[in-house]
Amino acid sequence: MYRYRLCPTSLQEAGLLEHCGHARFVWNLAVEQQSWWTPRRGPAPGYLAQARQLTEARAANPWLAAGSQTVQQQALRDFAQAMSNFFAGTHRRPTWRKAGLHEGFRIVGVRRRQWDVRRLSRRTGEVRVPKVGWVRFRWSRPVPEGVKSFRVTRDRAGRWHVAFAAVPDPVPAPGNGQAVGVDRGVAVSAALSTGETSTVAGLTPGEAERLNRLLRCLARAKRGSNRRNRIKAAMARLKAREADRRKDWVEKTSTDLARRFEVIAVEDLDVRAMTRSAKGTIGAPGAGVRHKAGLNRGILANGWGQLAARLEHKAPGRVIRVNPAYTSQTCNPCGHRAPENRESQAVFRCVACGHQAHADVNAARNIRDTAVGRTVAARGALQPEGGAVNREPQSLLLPA
Ligand SMILES: [Zn+2]
Numbered sequence: 001m002y003r004y005r006l007c008p009t010s011l012q013e014a015g016l017l018e019h020c021g022h023a024r025f026v027w028n029l030a031v032e033q034q035s036w037w038t039p040r041r042g043p044a045p046g047y048l049a050q051a052r053q054l055t056e057a058r059a060a061n062p063w064l065a066a067g068s069q070t071v072q073q074q075a076l077r078d079f080a081q082a083m084s085n086f087f088a089g090t091h092r093r094p095t096w097r098k099a100g101l102h103e104g105f106r107i108v109g110v111r112r113r114q115w116d117v118r119r120l121s122r123r124t125g126e127v128r129v130p131k132v133g134w135v136r137f138r139w140s141r142p143v144p145e146g147v148k149s150f151r152v153t154r155d156r157a158g159r160w161h162v163a164f165a166a167v168p169d170p171v172p173a174p175g176n177g178q179a180v181g182v183d184r185g186v187a188v189s190a191a192l193s194t195g196e197t198s199t200v201a202g203l204t205p206g207e208a209e210r211l212n213r214l215l216r217c218l219a220r221a222k223r224g225s226n227r228r229n230r231i232k233a234a235m236a237r238l239k240a241r242e243a244d245r246r247k248d249w250v251e252k253t254s255t256d257l258a259r260r261f262e263v264i265a266v267e268d269l270d271v272r273a274m275t276r277s278a279k280g281t282i283g284a285p286g287a288g289v290r291h292k293a294g295l296n297r298g299i300l301a302n303g304w305g306q307l308a309a310r311l312e313h314k315a316p317g318r319v320i321r322v323n324p325a326y327t328s329q330t331c332n333p334c335g336h337r338a339p340e341n342r343e344s345q346a347v348f349r350c351v352a353c354g355h356q357a358h359a360d361v362n363a364a365r366n367i368r369d370t371a372v373g374r375t376v377a378a379r380g381a382l383q384p385e386g387g388a389v390n391r392e393p394q395s396l397l398l399p400a
Contacts, residue, residue: 002144003247004125004137006152006160015132016152016160022067023075023105024097026054030079031096047080068130070114071105078106104153115150117143117164127162137162157236171258171314179263181368183327183360184304190253191360193368200249200303203242211238246303254310258318265371266308268321320371324363331355332365 008016030050045053054072058065064072082094107115107130116128125139127150147164154160181193189200203211214235221228257264311319328348330337336352343349348359 001163001165002141002147003161003163004140004143006127006135006137006162008132008135008160012129012132012135013160016129016135016154017103019068019071019105019129019132019152020103020154021099022064022072024099024102025064026072026075027079027094027097029057030076031094034083034094047076050076050080070107070109070130074106074108077108101156104151106149106151108149111147117147117150119143135162155236155240157233157240159240170316171255173258173262173315173318174260176262178261179265179368179372180257180261181265181322181364181366181371182257182267183364183367184267184307189249189303190307191358191364193361193364195358195361197358197360198249198253201245203238207238207241211235214238247306250303250306250310254307254314257311258315261318263318263320263371264311264315265320265322265367266311267324267327267367322367322370324367327363327366327370328359330366332357332362332369 033045033050051073054076058069058072079094086093109115111117114130117125119125119139120136121139123139125137125143126134127137128134129152143164144166147166150162150164152160152162183191189198191197202208214231218228218231218235221231308319326337329339329341331341331348331350331353333355334350334353336350338351340351341348342359344359346359347356348362349356
């Protein structure tokens with residue numbers, strides 16, 4: 001996603017909000033319909049049936065008909081996609097959208113016909129939104145070619161953004177035959193087998209303190225008061241800043257890795273499953289749920305899932321997912337495996353050979369070596385970083 005800050009005039013803002021309202025209305029209608037249907041009543045209506053119903057609804061409701069059909073149809077298509085993601089088991093069931101919380105709509109279509117984008121000056125661009133016209137945005141980086149859709153959103157702090165969807169071009173492989181292991185830790189966001197570590201710049205201590213102060217104020221503010229709304233908006237701005245920094249880190253780190261290494265080995269962790277399990281069930285909340293909830297916040301804050309997804313985009317076919325079992329307990333030089341090896345969250349000290357290392361870096365080396373072991377080592381093709389260059393690109397990897 002290529003995201004830009006959108007700067008609508010107040011008149012345009014009214015038009016955008018109308019689109020948001022229509023998209024939300026149509027989406028919620030689809031959610032309601034879906035929940036009403038049961039197996040006994042037969043299959044729920046699919047996209048085509050819903051599209052027909054939308055035409056009827058537009059004929060019956062002038063306010064809906066006054067809106068953009070493109071926006072409303074797309075909301076239905078997005079819902080159909082969300083349902084099939086749900087049935088595929090990769091996403092949660094689509095839920096009700098609330099005003100002020102999930103404000104957005106998507107435009108998909110032929111550029112220069114349904115929509116368009118152009119640059120006005122060094123720092124300003126414009127996107128043409130159906131029924132609203134040309135809306136300015138901050139040209140913070142070039143809009144990629146081949147964009148087929150964009151999404152307009154309004155966050156809880158009232159900021160508008162436009163995001164153009166384009167799968168980033170793959171970064172060319174460096175051609176050096178080197179493999180790297182990446183351990184995605186909690187204390188340190190990413191540790192490489194090279195010994196490098198990198199951390200997401202979250203909130204500064206000052207910002208974190210301000211967030212805490214706002215949280216305390218919020219507890220005292222009356223429900224529905226202006227003061228409460230102001231506090232919430234200020235908190236949302238801080239959280240948005242944190243999210244921006246995380247996104248920035250994910251983009252920079254994934255590009256850097258794809259550029260420097262032929263093969264990138266990462267832990268195969270289902271982040272979604274991990275976050276879900278912490279909640280437990282009402283019947284069985286389980287021990288350590290509190291502790292786990294804190295850990296999960298850390299994991300998400302560090303953007304693990306985002307980094308893995310970006311790596312797959314930028315280095316297609318060059319990312320190897322490795323089973324993370326024991327990677328944190330095994331001594332990389334001697335191979336001795338024991339839980340006692342992990343002296344603390346940060347320090348690894350082997351009880352057999354005395355090897356001492358940054359715990360996440362040691363794990364990253366195990367991840368790298370597992371991946372290298374799984375590649376066609378017999379060809380002598382793939383080496384740990386610093387190894388010989390003798391390879392056949394793309395043919396290095398065994399199917400996962
Ligand atoms: Zn050892």
